[in-house]
Amino acid sequence: MTNNSENKKGIGGMIDPRRYGIERIAYLLMRLSGLGLLVYFIAHIYETSKILQGQFGWNEMIASTQTTHGHIILAIIIGMCVFHTVNGIRVMLGHGGVGVGTPTRPDYPYSPASQNIKHKIGIYSAIILAAIAMMYGLAVMFGELK
Amino acid sequence: MTQIPGLAEEHTSTPLSSSQSITLRIAKYNPVHDTEKKFMEFNIPYEKWTTVLEAILEVKKHFDHSVAVRFSCRQASCGSCGMLINGKPRLACFTKISELNSNIITVEPMNNFPIIRDLAVKFERLFDTHHKVKPYIIRDDTEITTNTKEFLQSPEEVEQYIQFSNCIKCGLCNSACPTMATDSSFVGPQALAQAYRYVADSRDKGKDVRLKIIDESHGIWRCHFAGSCSQVCPKGVDPAMGIQLLRGYMLGFRS
Amino acid sequence: MRESIIMKIHYGTALASIGLVAVHILMRLTQDYAESLEYANVIRNYYFLPYAGMLEIILILLSIHGFIGLRVILLELKQGRIYEKVISYSCFIAMIGLITYGTRTIIMVNMG
Numbered sequence: 001m002t003n004n005s006e007n008k009k010g011i012g013g014m015i016d017p018r019r020y021g022i023e024r025i026a027y028l029l030m031r032l033s034g035l036g037l038l039v040y041f042i043a044h045i046y047e048t049s050k051i052l053q054g055q056f057g058w059n060e061m062i063a064s065t066q067t068t069h070g071h072i073i074l075a076i077i078i079g080m081c082v083f084h085t086v087n088g089i090r091v092m093l094g095h096g097g098v099g100v101g102t103p104t105r106p107d108y109p110y111s112p113a114s115q116n117i118k119h120k121i122g123i124y125s126a127i128i129l130a131a132i133a134m135m136y137g138l139a140v141m142f143g144e145l146k
Numbered sequence: 147m148t149q150i151p152g153l154a155e156e157h158t159s160t161p162l163s164s165s166q167s168i169t170l171r172i173a174k175y176n177p178v179h180d181t182e183k184k185f186m187e188f189n190i191p192y193e194k195w196t197t198v199l200e201a202i203l204e205v206k207k208h209f210d211h212s213v214a215v216r217f218s219c220r221q222a223s224c225g226s227c228g229m230l231i232n233g234k235p236r237l238a239c240f241t242k243i244s245e246l247n248s249n250i251i252t253v254e255p256m257n258n259f260p261i262i263r264d265l266a267v268k269f270e271r272l273f274d275t276h277h278k279v280k281p282y283i284i285r286d287d288t289e290i291t292t293n294t295k296e297f298l299q300s301p302e303e304v305e306q307y308i309q310f311s312n313c314i315k316c317g318l319c320n321s322a323c324p325t326m327a328t329d330s331s332f333v334g335p336q337a338l339a340q341a342y343r344y345v346a347d348s349r350d351k352g353k354d355v356r357l358k359i360i361d362e363s364h365g366i367w368r369c370h371f372a373g374s375c376s377q378v379c380p381k382g383v384d385p386a387m388g389i390q391l392l393r394g395y396m397l398g399f400r401s
Numbered sequence: 402m403r404e405s406i407i408m409k410i411h412y413g414t415a416l417a418s419i420g421l422v423a424v425h426i427l428m429r430l431t432q433d434y435a436e437s438l439e440y441a442n443v444i445r446n447y448y449f450l451p452y453a454g455m456l457e458i459i460l461i462l463l464s465i466h467g468f469i470g471l472r473v474i475l476l477e478l479k480q481g482r483i484y485e486k487v488i489s490y491s492c493f494i495a496m497i498g499l500i501t502y503g504t505r506t507i508i509m510v511n512m513g
Contacts, residue, residue, distance in 0.1 A: 005177070006330060007267070009257045011478065013327030019234045020322065020374040027324060027372035031474065038467040045460070045499060049506040051447070055440045062438055085419055092412055094371045097394030103309045103346070106382025114387035115373050140434050329477040361405045363476060363485060396405050397412075 023115060026123040030087055033080035040077045071141040078137040083130035090122035167191045168243055170201050172213055173254040176263050183254070186210065192243045198251060199227050199238035202265070214264035222380050225316030229265050230254040235318040235378045256321040272317050275333050279341040279359055284352025303348040310343035310388050312381040319375035319385050331364035335375035338366055339385035342392040357396060366393055407469060414466040421459045428452075447510040460503040468496040 009016070017025040050061040064070075094100055094114075099122075101113025138144075170190045175183040188209050190201045199217055206213050215238070217227040222240040231241055231253055243251060259267035289296045319335040326332050341360055345353045360366040369389050376386040394400040428446070429437050436442060447453050472492040476485055 005260055007255065007257050007259055007261050008330070009327045011328060013257060014324045014477075020372070020377050023371070023373035023377075024324065027370055030370070034467075034470045035474070038471055041463055041467055042499060045503045045506070049502065051440070051443060052506060052509055058440045058443070066438065081422075088415055089419075091371055092415070094390050095393050095412075096397050096399035097391040098399065100387045100390045101384070103306055103387065103391075105305065106309050106312055106384075108382075110380070110382030112373070112376035112379065112382070112384040112386065114376050114384050114390065119373075140429075325477055329480065331480045332477070361403055363404050364480070365404065367404050367408045368473070368477060397409070 021115065022120055022123050026087055026126070029083060029127075030091065033084040036077065036080045037084060040080075071138065074141065075134045075138045079130040079134040082133040083126045086126035086129055087123060090119060090126065094119060165191070166193070168201070168248070169250045170205060171250060171252040172202065172205060172210075172264070173252075174213070174264055175255070175261055177261060185252070194242075194244050196243050197239055198231055198236075198241045198243060198246075198253060201243060201251065202238060202253065212264075214262065214266045216266045223314060225314035228256050228316040228318050228321065230256055230321070235321040237316060237318070237380045240380050256317055258321050258323070258326045259317060267317075269315075269317060272315065272320060272334070272336060275337040276315065276340060278333065279337045279344075279356055280352060281340045281344060283344065283347065283350050284355060285350065297349040299348055306348070307343050307346040310339050310346070310383055310385075313340060313343070313383045313385075314381055316380065318378045318380065319383075322374040322378040324372050324374060325368050325370065329364060329368060332368050333360060333365050335369065335385040335389060338369065338392060339375075339383055339388035341366075342388035345392060345395070346388075353395070357392075360392070361396065366396070369393075411466060411469040411473075414462040414469075418459055418462040418466065421455055421462070424455065425459060444510065447507065450511075453507050453511060457504060457507055460507075461500055464496045464499045464503075468492040468499075 015028055015031075017028045047061050047065060050057045053060075099116070099118040101116055104113070167189050170188045171185045172188070173183045174180075174186050188205045190204050192201060197220075199215075199220060202213065202215050203217075206215070215227070215229075217239060218224040219226070220239045222237050225237070227238040228235060229238055230236075231238065232246055232248060232251060235256055238253070253265060255261045255265050255267045259269065259271070261267055313336065315336065317336065319339070320326050323332070323335050326334055338360060341356045344350045345356055366389060369386075371386060371390060373386045376384045379385060391400065431437075432442065447456075469492070472488055475488045475492075
């Protein structure tokens, strides 16, 4: 319940993905992954600037980031990156009106044509590809794969 | 939360079945003297066909006459009875208790609309945003002055926009929209869908005018295709489709 | 700047960066993971001018895309003429700052 006169739910309403299907969940994940990737991007630009401190500075940075925690964070970043990219392509096509259906005379039970199987497949594909990429990244970072 | 047991003694021609009952929680809030919502609970008998609106009116009839609720047609034509039912914006007259699959039904006023009292909300903002997109045919000539009697349209041309003309301005889409949860200036899915309704109408010549209106920092670009508006629309308007088709014009996917 | 122009830039930078970021990540296929993080190998990558150029382009594209995205989220959270101007200019300045800092790294490494 909000106490403001406009009766807005606020950030809680924006991030609550329940009751509206996978598209709303994808919207939330897109926002979270975007913010996460921006934070990582800034950190990545900073950490790679350590190369200017020579071999010692670089090795120090590598030692502090190539840890178990570092690998797990990087795996999450990999997942975010893949999800954001694949879902972003789906969203961009949707924004252009691609795959959202064609207007017709509506008939009961009024299922929305824009919430169709094509976009649902796009969302699930993004999630699955992100999971696969995360597993691959973890396998590489923990030495299972080269 | 206040519990009120039993039915008031009252003559009624409608026999009330007590085979099944649910707990109806109604949000009570008067902005004049309340600081926050309170919920009152009522035990209401229902049948397979009983709608949430009927349950609310049952409360008004037998338990609490002061419950403020807006309703009119009872057949999902007028759009008056929009409210949050178990957390999702729905029309109370169009939602059967039996389809909610819950023993507890919670009804609250639609969010993103200022509350008048209890379940009744103000619609000024919806009317303002709707008005902003110029929801009427824009062209220089009229059907009175042209040589032909009226502006003819083929069935295919009508098919392009008829779906979006089904909008009953119930506001459920604006309530469900995640952007409207935080953005007070967002035009909203209802207005954007109506903008597309007129842009897609072959009789209309105001496409550029409308596209310019919605091309602002709180216009069409704050829609992120979450699709919640289409999920809750009771008339099959599918505002999300209209908005993306409209955006297609601005991105060059459509001309 | 009209909002449609800003959003077209947002979409354009996203599409343009997909392939380039994919190249950046897939560079690891040329070496073992641990090897690819060694100082000498990283320096060698920076000295290879096409790769350094690609990194610069990625830096610019993703900075623009990221900060436009941040601006969108922040504009939705609160409204007001002054707030919106502050957010827009702050994001622009932060974007320029990040691009400058990253470009400094690339140029200084290349200068030895």
